[in-house]
Amino acid sequence: MNPLELRKQxxxxxxxxxxxxxxxxxxxxxxxxxxxxxxxIVRYYEHDNANVHRGVHTLASRATDAYEGARAKVAKFLNAxxxxxxxxxxxxxTALNIVARSWARAALREGDEIVLTPMEHHANLIPxxxxxxxxxxxxxxxxxxxDGTIRLSDVEATLTDRTKIVSVTHVSxxxxxxxPVKEIAALAHKRGAVMVVDGxxxxxxxxxDVRDLDCDFYAFSGHKMCGPTGIGVLYGKRELLEQMxxxxxxxxxxxxxxxxxxxxxxxxxxxxxxxxxIAGAVGLAAAIDFLTEIGMDNIDRxxxxxxxxxxxxxxxxEGVTLYGPREGRVCLVTFNLDDVHPHDVxxxxxxxxxxxxxxxxxxxxxxxxxxxTATARASFYLYNTEEDVERLAAALIKAKExxxxxxx
Amino acid sequence: xxxxxxxxxxxxDHYKNPRNRGTMDEDSVTVNLNNPTCGDRIQLQLRxxxxxxxxxxxxxxxxxxxxxxxxxxxxxxxGKTLDEALGLAEKFSALMQGQPVEFEEYEDLEALxxxxxxxxxxxxxxxxxxxxRKGIEAGRQG
Numbered sequence: 438m439n440p441l442e443l444r445k446q447x448x449x450x451x452x453x454x455x456x457x458x459x460x461x462x463x464x465x466x467x468x469x470x471x472x473x474x475x476x477x478i479v480r481y482y483e484h485d486n487a488n489v490h491r492g493v494h495t496l497a498s499r500a501t502d503a504y505e506g507a508r509a510k511v512a513k514f515l516n517a518x519x520x521x522x523x524x525x526x527x528x529x530x531t532a533l534n535i536v537a538r539s540w541a542r543a544a545l546r547e548g549d550e551i552v553l554t555p556m557e558h559h560a561n562l563i564p565x566x567x568x569x570x571x572x573x574x575x576x577x578x579x580x581x582x583x584d585g586t587i588r589l590s591d592v593e594a595t596l597t598d599r600t601k602i603v604s605v606t607h608v609s610x611x612x613x614x615x616x617p618v619k620e621i622a623a624l625a626h627k628r629g630a631v632m633v634v635d636g637x638x639x640x641x642x643x644x645x646d647v648r649d650l651d652c653d654f655y656a657f658s659g660h661k662m663c664g665p666t667g668i669g670v671l672y673g674k675r676e677l678l679e680q681m682x683x684x685x686x687x688x689x690x691x692x693x694x695x696x697x698x699x700x701x702x703x704x705x706x707x708x709x710x711x712x713x714x715i716a717g718a719v720g721l722a723a724a725i726d727f728l729t730e731i732g733m734d735n736i737d738r739x740x741x742x743x744x745x746x747x748x749x750x751x752x753x754x755e756g757v758t759l760y761g762p763r764e765g766r767v768c769l770v771t772f773n774l775d776d777v778h779p780h781d782v783x784x785x786x787x788x789x790x791x792x793x794x795x796x797x798x799x800x801x802x803x804x805x806x807x808x809x810t811a812t813a814r815a816s817f818y819l820y821n822t823e824e825d826v827e828r829l830a831a832a833l834i835k836a837k838e839x840x841x842x843x844x845x
Numbered sequence: 846x847x848x849x850x851x852x853x854x855x856x857x858d859h860y861k862n863p864r865n866r867g868t869m870d871e872d873s874v875t876v877n878l879n880n881p882t883c884g885d886r887i888q889l890q891l892r893x894x895x896x897x898x899x900x901x902x903x904x905x906x907x908x909x910x911x912x913x914x915x916x917x918x919x920x921x922x923x924g925k926t927l928d929e930a931l932g933l934a935e936k937f938s939a940l941m942q943g944q945p946v947e948f949e950e951y952e953d954l955e956a957l958x959x960x961x962x963x964x965x966x967x968x969x970x971x972x973x974x975x976x977x978r979k980g981i982e983a984g985r986q987g
Contacts, residue, residue, distance in 0.1 A: 777909075778909060781852075784848075784963060785848060810884045839848060840909075
């Protein structure tokens with residue numbers, strides 16, 4: 438793959454920011470969209486737009502075909518056994534909330550255990566806190582090594598026969614580490630627990646095979662992988678989805694309704710009350726085509742190589758502290774500059790046209806564990822290059838000099 | 846966009862040599878405020894006698910803008926009545942909206958005018974002032 442050629446397909450990247458060519462390094466928050474995805478959404482609205490599943494007219498059929506076609510595409514992308522295991526949601530957050538509200542609240546009893554890691558995004562933490570409060574279940578955490586990795590022996594030691602749910606991020610949005618979710622799933626299943634994987638940072642960067650991982654649920658967002666905002670996916674094993682109650686009630690999700698009672702459609706449609714995000718699904722399908730064409734394995738290799746290059750390049754700058762391990766990392770580097778708050782770092786970088794993220798990255802407990810209030814993060818995608826990392830490094834050195842003078 | 850417009854010397858001086866940083870044991874109103882979007886946090890203590898701010902102290906963690914703003918604010922309100930302090934808070938809001946405001950009482954604050962050109966940073970500068978409003982409200986109720 439050639440990142441410079443790929444970059445040409447992203448209209449937004451061809452611009453100056455504050456007098457410099459834009460270097461976009463906030464992909465873990467949201468990626469940019471290629472022309473083909475933008476065109477697919479425009480084409481849908483210009484030619485095929487209608488509501489799905491209900492109409493008998495031609496446009497309704499086309500819209501339904503586009504929407505259900507996108508579902509089939511996602512199923513193939515994840516190697517799910519059936520498209521009926523694919524629920525369209527608003528994003529990863531909504532997907533995880535469905536599991537925590539529907540499956541978990543029905544399954545959990547007082548004293549049951551929900552097992553997480555210390556590095557979970559708030560989206561894979563707060564839904565479980567609330568499920569625990571509602572059911573009397575307790576949260577337990579797999580210990581984390583100082584470098585941000587998880588050892589399987591610690592997973593094994595944390596799980597008990599009361600463990601009902603293990604929910605782990607596939608790739609940490611702060612540390613960049615790839616967690617051994619396949620092995621964790623096997624350990625969870627040995628205890629009779631279900632395995633939930635937060636795939637928000639893995640789906641964009643690596644080949645995900647839900648049957649190989651043998652996870653029970655897998656959640657991801659479209660907008661971090663070249664798709665539009667507002668669309669995401671909950672994969673769930675069919676036998677689990679079929680047991681679950683809907684979390685939203687209304688049109689589209691019903692089978693039979695009378696004045697006092699109603700019955701639901703089968704999964705996945707019972708989880709898609711109301712008019713769904715049709716154009717979003719169309720855009721996500723186009724994004725999957727785009728990524729598949731490049732090859733997920735190629736993207737994975739590029740992501741890993743660039744993260745390592747950035748890790749090594751930033752390590753050379755005196756006063757930079759990096760978080761997370763050098764090995765086994767993909768797609769991002771998280772760091773701080775001595776004596777300069779990450780907000781100030783991000784502002785200086787922005788004046789140089791380099792877009793990064795500063796803050797707690799929706800991981801407040803992890804920040805406390807790392808003994809920082811905030812960090813800076815540069816996150817990469819298929820259109821980023823080593824040259825972008827050099828621009829980042831140069832801007833960081835400028836920030837260091839500027840603040841060295843200002844507060845020196 | 847020029848960095849010097851944002852990070853004026855006065856701001857960096859308050860960041861490096863914070864005024865009123867610390868806590869006090871005397872009878873005071875204490876307010877804790879976070880900026881949930883970025884993790885900045887401040888604890889503000891106000892000692893008020895007969896409707897006048899006798900002393901203001903703060904601790905917290907944050908960027909140069911939020912911490913220098915807290916340093917200036919705690920300096921600026923000392924000796925002011927609660928209404929005068931709220932008046933300063935109003936003027937500071939106007940400053941953040943890019944309006945031309947003069948602080949005859951405490952000119953250092955004018956150095957923060959550049960923040961209005963960096964919309965993402967306005968919430969950093971206003972954190973301490975929001976804590977002040979909350980503290981005055983709590984003090985009046987309590």
